[in-house]
Amino acid sequence: MANIAITDATTARPAYGSMSRDRRWALRWSYFFLVLFAVFFLMPPIYMLITSLKTSQEISAAGNPWWIYNPTLENYLELLTQNHYLTFFRNSAIVAVCVVAITMLISVIAAFALARMKFWGSATLATGVFLTYLIPETLLFIPLFKMFAWVNETFGIQLMNHWWTLIILYPTLTVPFATWIMIGYFASIPKELDEAALIDGATWMQTLTKIFIPVALPGIIAATIFTFTVAWAQFLYPLAFTTSTTELVLPVGIITTLIKGDVFNWGQIMTGALLGAAPPLIIYAFLMDYYIAGLTAGATKG
Amino acid sequence: MADIAAPSSVAGTGDSRSSLHKLMQRKSTVAFLMALPLILLISILVAYPAGYAVYLATLNKGMTRFVGFGNFEFLFGRDTFWLVVYQSCLFAITAVIFKALIGFVVAHFVHNIPSKGQRKWRGMLLVPWVIPPAMSTLAWLWLFDPSYSAINYLLAPLGIERIPWTGEAGWARFSVILVNVWIGSPFFMIMYLAALKSVPEQLYEAAAIDGATWWQRIWYVTLPMMRNIIAITALFSLIVTFANFDIVRVLTAGGPLNSTHIFGTWAFRVGIEGGDIPLGASVSLFMVPILAVAAAFILRDITKRGSEV
Numbered sequence: 001m002a003n004i005a006i007t008d009a010t011t012a013r014p015a016y017g018s019m020s021r022d023r024r025w026a027l028r029w030s031y032f033f034l035v036l037f038a039v040f041f042l043m044p045p046i047y048m049l050i051t052s053l054k055t056s057q058e059i060s061a062a063g064n065p066w067w068i069y070n071p072t073l074e075n076y077l078e079l080l081t082q083n084h085y086l087t088f089f090r091n092s093a094i095v096a097v098c099v100v101a102i103t104m105l106i107s108v109i110a111a112f113a114l115a116r117m118k119f120w121g122s123a124t125l126a127t128g129v130f131l132t133y134l135i136p137e138t139l140l141f142i143p144l145f146k147m148f149a150w151v152n153e154t155f156g157i158q159l160m161n162h163w164w165t166l167i168i169l170y171p172t173l174t175v176p177f178a179t180w181i182m183i184g185y186f187a188s189i190p191k192e193l194d195e196a197a198l199i200d201g202a203t204w205m206q207t208l209t210k211i212f213i214p215v216a217l218p219g220i221i222a223a224t225i226f227t228f229t230v231a232w233a234q235f236l237y238p239l240a241f242t243t244s245t246t247e248l249v250l251p252v253g254i255i256t257t258l259i260k261g262d263v264f265n266w267g268q269i270m271t272g273a274l275l276g277a278a279p280p281l282i283i284y285a286f287l288m289d290y291y292i293a294g295l296t297a298g299a300t301k302g
Numbered sequence: 303m304a305d306i307a308a309p310s311s312v313a314g315t316g317d318s319r320s321s322l323h324k325l326m327q328r329k330s331t332v333a334f335l336m337a338l339p340l341i342l343l344i345s346i347l348v349a350y351p352a353g354y355a356v357y358l359a360t361l362n363k364g365m366t367r368f369v370g371f372g373n374f375e376f377l378f379g380r381d382t383f384w385l386v387v388y389q390s391c392l393f394a395i396t397a398v399i400f401k402a403l404i405g406f407v408v409a410h411f412v413h414n415i416p417s418k419g420q421r422k423w424r425g426m427l428l429v430p431w432v433i434p435p436a437m438s439t440l441a442w443l444w445l446f447d448p449s450y451s452a453i454n455y456l457l458a459p460l461g462i463e464r465i466p467w468t469g470e471a472g473w474a475r476f477s478v479i480l481v482n483v484w485i486g487s488p489f490f491m492i493m494y495l496a497a498l499k500s501v502p503e504q505l506y507e508a509a510a511i512d513g514a515t516w517w518q519r520i521w522y523v524t525l526p527m528m529r530n531i532i533a534i535t536a537l538f539s540l541i542v543t544f545a546n547f548d549i550v551r552v553l554t555a556g557g558p559l560n561s562t563h564i565f566g567t568w569a570f571r572v573g574i575e576g577g578d579i580p581l582g583a584s585v586s587l588f589m590v591p592i593l594a595v596a597a598a599f600i601l602r603d604i605t606k607r608g609s610e611v
Binding site: 026027030031033034037038040041042043044045047048051059060064065066105106107109110112113114117118119120122125127128129130131132134135136137138139140141142143144145146147168169171172175176179204229232233235236239240250251252254255264266269270273274276277280281284285288291292295296 | 329330331332333334336337339340341343344347348349350351352354355358365404407408410411412414415421423424425426427428429430432433434435436437438440441442444445447450452455456484488489492493496541542544545546547548551552565566569570573574579582583586587589590593596597600601604
């Protein structure tokens with residue numbers, strides 16, 4: 001081993017120049033492949049944008065699909081003056097905002113209790129929260145469907161086919177995750193901080209609002225962004241539980257109203273999808289670092 | 303409260319312990335109340351439905367009679383069911399492997415370039431993960447359109463004939479996996495990039511002094527250091543991919559001839575659209591074993607990490 005190391009050391013000095021050349025080549029290759037991957041990753045959104053700026057005639061013409069010959073805002077105007085699309089957008093926005101508020105209220109308080117104020121079964125509950133986060137909605141929509149029918153029979157409350165039902169349903173997807181990452185953030189706050197507050201006579205609620213929430217603010221922002229994204233993107237629950245045009249949210253609304261039988265109005269579908277993707281994209285563009293912090297915290301904090 | 307506390311303080315020696323005990327008791331009550339909304343939400347809208355699904359799976363179609371394992375027996379006798387099992391496994395395993403590979407490779411490229419440009423690239427490469435899947439899948443559906451496929455247009459000069467992306471069983475299976483990889487690999491990239499940054503630079507320097515090739519550096523330094531994060535990310539993704547719904551539903555709706563149905567979409571078809579709720583519940587329950595195994599491994603990894611720290 002020693003011999004090899006010595007020979008390496010002797011050859012290393014003249015080879016130093018080639019090493020930096022290697023590094024330069026590695027850099028070039030890295031950029032080359034990054035461009036390649038960026039093209040692959042950005043192709044669908046760019047094609048959405050291209051299609052949204054075309055007229056129906058141009059879309060069904062035989063020309064180059066990647067080029068816009070007569071750019072037009074016709075699709076945008078038509079979609080935004082049409083009542084349906086604005087209804088979907090409004091439903092989506094109300095649902096998302098309410099879900100974010102409910103989720104953050106429940107999860108921040110519960111995470112504080114689980115991270116700091118240990119009680120009987122709190123460790124089990126924390127694990128339980130994590131396990132619930134792993135239960136997918138594809139497992140729950142059928143029993144929920146039946147439960148809603150039962151609620152209607154027993155209490156006479158119709159939960160089916162109302163957009164506000166989604167406000168009850170979405171927290172099942174967002175609360176476990178938000179609680180989980182908030183437990184991680186709260187647990188990382190030094191114990192001395194809240195001990196000092198308690199000695200000074202602060203109540204638990206004051207400790208939470210005056211110390212934990214301000215200190216863990218990045219975590220709260222990350223959880224809020226995540227919750228919003230999930231509430232905005234959820235597809236299965238609205239598809240299963242809402243049917244009337246006035247009750248739909250964006251993802252389902254675009255698919256059910258703009259596709260009529262076998263006729264795809266692609267210009268409007270792409271415009272609708274692009275506008276629908278805009279809110280999460282805009283939030284992401286401004287708060288990317290929080291977004292990434294939340295993403296990595298969700299799977300690694302423990 | 304003050305009344306009760308007063309005698310104990312007079313009592314002398316035992317006072318600090320009993321009042322501390324009281325405090326603990328009070329604290330735990332407050333804590334329980336604070337966690338109560340979470341407990342209620344989880345038990346009513348997650349735990350109960352999950353248990354209810356098991357009960358539903360034992361009923362007949364009209365939900366009037368208990369049939370035991372009748373639904374499962376019925377499923378085992380159907381070819382479509384085995385097709386769904388095969389496709390679910392193929393879809394989830396292939397997609398996770400490719401997501402992990404692409405994520406790992408891209409993370410390395412991002413890690414290689416000077417750090418001031420990394421943020422920009424990372425931001426660009428994460429876009430597929432941010433767009434709601436149902437909407438980005440619509441864009442793919444349009445890219446795959448049988449008569450105006452923009453991808454086929456690009457492939458035509460390379461001498462590749464029109465590809466029936468969603469029209470033929472084999473290609474449709476490839477397409478749903480491709481879209482899933484497109485949506486999911488940025489997540490792996492971010493996770494692996496974070497892990498790469500946490501590998502101490504000295505290890506690479508030591509490896510370089512020992513004359514390690516780039517391949518040996520990856521195999522003996524990077525991979526062992528990232529093992530935990532690779533495992534957790536892959537298991538997470540396995541659960542999410544296995545339980546996927548949006549992509550398959552929008553891109554192929556299970557077709558052609560049920561060849562791309564996975565558990566989630568088939569359960570929807572049978573249970574909601576077909577009106578056979580017990581059978582749909584039975585189908586979705588087949589996800590449980592795989593989810594449970596993956597969840598057990600994730601929990602083990604996370605508790606292990608916890609005890610290390």
